[in-house]
Amino acid sequence: MEGNHEKARVRLCYLCNQRRAALKRPKTLEQICRECFYEVFEEEIHQVIVKNQLFKPGERIAIGASGGKDSTVLAYVLSELNRRHNYGLDLFLLSVDEGITGYRDDSLETVKRNELQYGLPLKIVSYKDLYGWTMDEIVKTIGLKNNCTFCGVFRRQALDRGAALLKVDKLVTGHNADDIAETVLLNILRGDIARLSRCTSITTGEDGPIPRCKPFKYTYEKEIVIYPYGYGVKFPWIFFIAYCISLLSVSYW
Numbered sequence: 001m002e003g004n005h006e007k008a009r010v011r012l013c014y015l016c017n018q019r020r021a022a023l024k025r026p027k028t029l030e031q032i033c034r035e036c037f038y039e040v041f042e043e044e045i046h047q048v049i050v051k052n053q054l055f056k057p058g059e060r061i062a063i064g065a066s067g068g069k070d071s072t073v074l075a076y077v078l079s080e081l082n083r084r085h086n087y088g089l090d091l092f093l094l095s096v097d098e099g100i101t102g103y104r105d106d107s108l109e110t111v112k113r114n115e116l117q118y119g120l121p122l123k124i125v126s127y128k129d130l131y132g133w134t135m136d137e138i139v140k141t142i143g144l145k146n147n148c149t150f151c152g153v154f155r156r157q158a159l160d161r162g163a164a165l166l167k168v169d170k171l172v173t174g175h176n177a178d179d180i181a182e183t184v185l186l187n188i189l190r191g192d193i194a195r196l197s198r199c200t201s202i203t204t205g206e207d208g209p210i211p212r213c214k215p216f217k218y219t220y221e222k223e224i225v226i227y228p229y230g231y232g233v234k235f236p237w238i239f240f241i242a243y244c245i246s247l248l249s250v251s252y253w
């Protein structure tokens, strides 16, 4: 009797109906338990990979690893799914060091830890080696105006050159559903119709040197932020702050 009352007071997980609900999923608003959250999070990404035929067995795949939350979670989840579902992929971490003191040097430490934790070979390509200039030196010479635009163009090319050095078939990035929504809005505001039609594709650049894909296309940023803490994936402290902020906006365990 007492047990039934207790059960009635505790909200059970919408999916397993066994364990206590610990969070309201930002994506579906279902109240689910911690265990089901990890399961559906990984399963949804697996389904995206399978339905969109993102990879073929035996392919060499570079993961664009910035050391931020998205690409760190991507590296972990992809290596887990590759093992669990026998994708047969050779995975590599590929990082671009733009040469921005106090920013990239810190996050590259995370990538170096990921190399050891996940057992994935890491290749770092730097602006200094590729172009002869670090981003710090470029800013010193041309100032801050438009430097993000230059940096974005250089990074794109550096990723292509790193991918060529690794002889990979594809490059995957941690772009998530929120990033894609932002890009759509930006392209609408700019009136850039050509980019607007391209920016939502899960795979791009199939006619170029290295196709790129986004396995997190349907994954919400808030869920990516919650995910690593159950697995003890380590991040720079700034990501812990982002996690705490997201705790304030969604109901969690």
Ligand SMILES: Nc1ncnc2c1ncn2[C@@H]1O[C@H](COP(=O)(O)OP(=O)(O)OP(=O)(O)O)[C@@H](O)[C@H]1O
Binding pocket: 063, 064, 065, 066, 067, 068, 069, 070, 071, 072, 094, 095, 096, 097, 098, 155, 172, 173, 174, 175, 179
């Ligand atoms: N310096 C870099 N080296 C390698 N890959 C990068 C680098 N910068 C960005 N990327 C790739 O591009 C994706 C989107 O980058 P963006 O700068 O928008 O960062 P983000 O949305 O904060 O992602 P993250 O949390 O992974 O840094 C990253 O997830 C990563 O896969």
